Amino acid sequence: MTGTQMAKDDYHARAQLEAALLRGRAPAVGPRGGPQAGPGTDSRTGAQDPRTGTGSPARAADPAAHPLPPSRAAADGSLAGPDGATRFRASLAQEGMWRSLRGGPGSTPPLLTGGLRLRGPLDAGALEDAWNDVVARHDNLRSTLRQEDGRLNQVVAGSLRLPVPVTGLAIEDFGRFTRQEVDRPLDLAEGPLAGLRLLRLGADDHIAFLLVHHIIGDGRTLEVLVRDLSAFYLARTTGTTVPLPRLPVRYGEFAAAHRARTEGPRGAEVGDYWLRRLAGAEPAELPTDRAPSGRPAALGGFLDVPMPADVLRRLTEFARARRTTLHTVGLAAFQALLARESGQRDISVRVPVSYRDGTELQDLVADFSNDVVVRTDLSANPAFGELVDRVHHDTALDFAHHDLPPHLLEPRMDTPGLLDRLFHVQFTAEREFDVAVTVGELGAEPIMPPDPYVSRPLSLRLRHGDGSARCLAAFALDRFSEERVARFVADYHDLVGELTGHPDRRVLG
Numbered sequence: 001m002t003g004t005q006m007a008k009d010d011y012h013a014r015a016q017l018e019a020a021l022l023r024g025r026a027p028a029v030g031p032r033g034g035p036q037a038g039p040g041t042d043s044r045t046g047a048q049d050p051r052t053g054t055g056s057p058a059r060a061a062d063p064a065a066h067p068l069p070p071s072r073a074a075a076d077g078s079l080a081g082p083d084g085a086t087r088f089r090a091s092l093a094q095e096g097m098w099r100s101l102r103g104g105p106g107s108t109p110p111l112l113t114g115g116l117r118l119r120g121p122l123d124a125g126a127l128e129d130a131w132n133d134v135v136a137r138h139d140n141l142r143s144t145l146r147q148e149d150g151r152l153n154q155v156v157a158g159s160l161r162l163p164v165p166v167t168g169l170a171i172e173d174f175g176r177f178t179r180q181e182v183d184r185p186l187d188l189a190e191g192p193l194a195g196l197r198l199l200r201l202g203a204d205d206h207i208a209f210l211l212v213h214h215i216i217g218d219g220r221t222l223e224v225l226v227r228d229l230s231a232f233y234l235a236r237t238t239g240t241t242v243p244l245p246r247l248p249v250r251y252g253e254f255a256a257a258h259r260a261r262t263e264g265p266r267g268a269e270v271g272d273y274w275l276r277r278l279a280g281a282e283p284a285e286l287p288t289d290r291a292p293s294g295r296p297a298a299l300g301g302f303l304d305v306p307m308p309a310d311v312l313r314r315l316t317e318f319a320r321a322r323r324t325t326l327h328t329v330g331l332a333a334f335q336a337l338l339a340r341e342s343g344q345r346d347i348s349v350r351v352p353v354s355y356r357d358g359t360e361l362q363d364l365v366a367d368f369s370n371d372v373v374v375r376t377d378l379s380a381n382p383a384f385g386e387l388v389d390r391v392h393h394d395t396a397l398d399f400a401h402h403d404l405p406p407h408l409l410e411p412r413m414d415t416p417g418l419l420d421r422l423f424h425v426q427f428t429a430e431r432e433f434d435v436a437v438t439v440g441e442l443g444a445e446p447i448m449p450p451d452p453y454v455s456r457p458l459s460l461r462l463r464h465g466d467g468s469a470r471c472l473a474a475f476a477l478d479r480f481s482e483e484r485v486a487r488f489v490a491d492y493h494d495l496v497g498e499l500t501g502h503p504d505r506r507v508l509g
Contacts, residue, residue, distance in 0.1 A: 012504075056288040084158025090145060091255035092262055092395055093367055096407035097215050098145060098188070109180050110214035112221040115174075116446040117204050117228075118206045122442060124198060128164040128207070130232035131196045134225060135162055137244070138365035139175055140216040144191040153410040154252065162192055169199045174207065178449040181211055182195035188215065196229075196367075207447060219368040219430075220356060225365065226446075230439045237440050248360040258355070262404060268402040271412055278400070278413070281375050283421040284349060285342035286458055289475075300454030300476050305489045307462075307469040315469075318500035322385070324392045327429035330462045332384070332391040333496045334427045335376050336507040341491075345379040350423040350456070351395070353402045371406060373422045374397045380506060423454045431464035458485075460492070 097110060130224045135141045142157040169177055177199065186193070193216050199207040210225055228244065235242045261267070267283045289489070307315075333345040355361065355368035374395055382390065410419045432446075461472040471492065475485045497507060 023083045030387075045296060069222060086156040086252070087148075087153045088156075088252040088255065090152040090154045090257070091251075092259055092405050092408065094145060094154065094215050094255075095368070096405045097367075098152055101188075101406060111186075112210075112212045112214055112217055112219070113182065113449040114210040114212075114329070115224055115449050116208045116210075117445050117447045118439065119444075120204055120442040122198075122204070122206050124164070125235040126168055127196075127198060127229075127233055130229055130236050130422075131164050132161050133232040133236075133242075134228045135160055135194075137228060137247070138224075140365045141191060141194050143194070143216060145188040145193075145215060147189075154255075156252075160192070162195065163197050164196050166198045166200055168209075169201060170200055172333055174199070174447075175450040177209075181209070182453070185488045186213060188213070194225075212365075216367060216368055217365055218354070218367045219470070220354065220368070221365050223365055230444070233460075234440045245361060245363075249312060249364070251364055251366045254361065254364070254366070257402070262408070267408070268406060268450060270401045271409055273397075274404065274409055275412060277375060278348075278373060278422070279420070280346075281348050281373070281418070281422060282344075282346060283418075284338050284347050284425045285344045286425060286479065287338075287341040287434065287484070287488060288457070288479045289481055290479055292479055300449045300474055301472075301480070301482050301485065302450065302475075303473045303482065303489060304448075305473070305486070305493075306469045307464075307471060307493055308497070311493050311500075312464070312467075312469045313494055314500040318388075318503065320387055322392070324388060326462065326464055327427070328392045329388055329500065330496070331374065331395070331427050332376075332388045334460060334492065335391070336376075336378065336384070336387065337488075337492055337495050338493075339378045340508060341488075346375070346377055348375045348422045350374050350426040351398075352426070352428050353399055355403065358379065364463060370402050370404075371423060372402050373419075374398055381506045381508045383504050384499040384507050387507055388503075398453070404488070424458075425459075426456055426459040428459075429464065431461035432463055460489070 003351055027107070100109070108414070111298055125287075136159070138155075142160040144155050146153055146155055162252045170473060181197070193213040195211050197209040197211070199209055201207065208229070212221060212225070231242050232238065262270075315326060315329055319326050331349065331351065335349060338347050339345055339348075351369055351372050351374050355370060355374055356364075361368060374391070376387070376391060376394065378387070406423075409414075413419060453478050454474050457476045459474045463470055464471055471489050473485050473489050499507065
């Protein structure tokens with residue numbers, strides 16, 4: 001999930017048009033024991049109605065899977081065999097991640113974790129059934145990645161039931177548990193690539209712990225899973241139907257459409273844009289207080305620092321007055337701080353973006369994340385208002401050219417490894433996760449599992465909600481002390497307050 005707003009161009013419009021042809025309905029799910037028949041469903045067999053193309057398999061664990069008829073190739077090139085599994089060529093992003101993992105385990109496990117603390121009487125059996133309803137709804141949760149006949153395929157099981165283990169745990173051991181789960185070997189060819197664990201803190205106090213491999217999910221995926229799990233759990237415990245629309249597009253269809261665009265003229269156009277944009281760029285110089293070791297450390301530190309209320313107010317009012325986003329203003333201030341502290345004037349920062357440009361992609365469990373480099377020239381020492389306008393303009397162009405995976409751009413660059421070095425400092429801004437505060441009789445609140453790993457020396461995330469915000473800083477312990485990063489975040493807050501209150505002030509003093 002990002003706090004960015006994607007610029008729309010003809011590429012995005014074509015993607016939305018293609019996916020719009022695939023809209024339908026989601027089947028209803030009844031209480032524990034089985035799904036209810038939906039429109040176009042044979043209530044006796046759960047078979048698809050050939051007139052409508054909709055349907056709901058009969059098994060309770062698989063109310064929303066939609067396997068193709070055996071041995072029939074679909075328009076996206078997928079092929080369903082007699083075992084019910086569907087194969088299609090993995091997406092470009094998945095191929096890139098797969099290649100990065102082939103040389104052995106990476107220093108940073110590419111896993112996503114999320115937690116939901118549940119207080120009140122919990123039906124563990126209904127939660128397991130609800131999780132399997134979610135697994136049935138989303139193809140990627142039933143997927144593995146396999147190298148077959150010289151290409152990487154995604155293999156989607158027609159049905160799959162996953163247990164939800166229950167573990168007694170003290171809350172102070174949550175960090176240790178998270179580390180153990182993240183460190184557990186995960187075979188992409190065998191799966192499963194996602195799991196739910198129920199941690200019992202007390203009789204009426206639990207944590208639902210989600211773990212998803214990044215190759216099938218992104219930050220938004222965790223929000224989708226929490227929302228869907230809540231909806232299916234409520235249906236299972238109350239005997240009501242699930243108010244979730246049928247997913248309008250499947251990931252295999254998106255992967256095929258994106259590959260066709262990227263391997264055509266669009267890919268060459270985007271590659272040419274980034275070669276021009278990054279010509280002569282250098283990695284941002286970091287305000288470290290520790291000499292880097294010869295081998296980067298995977299373990300990192302993490303700080304969660306609330307933004308002062310008056311600083312957030314100024315930031316919000318300034319963004320509204322300039323008709324831009326908190327992301328743009330926060331990024332401009334971040335680049336100004338790096339320039340002030342390093343003396344460098346050409347600042348490049350990695351900014352995560354998302355392929356979820358159309359509404360039809362918002363509810364898919366999949367990885368739509370990508371990275372762009374936002375490069376800003378501060379050599380003229382602009383006023384802050386001028387800098388924000390420039391960053392607003394430049395990021396609109398950058399985000400409109402976000403659809404080329406880095407592993408396809410890197411070979412075209414003159415300096416080997418430059419793109420990875422440009423990624424070593426990151427900024428993003430995003431809204432707090434939007435999850436229900438109740439699930440039936442349960443009170444629910446997000447709980448952030450501590451992440452012991454970092455994938456780059458410094459990342460700053462501005463997470464904001466209604467009336468509050470905080471800066472989440474992740475940092476490499478071989479480059480920064482906790483005290484140095486705490487001071488850096490405090491300086492960032494001071495700079496945001498200073499510059500948003502005085503937009504005519506020069507950013508470098």
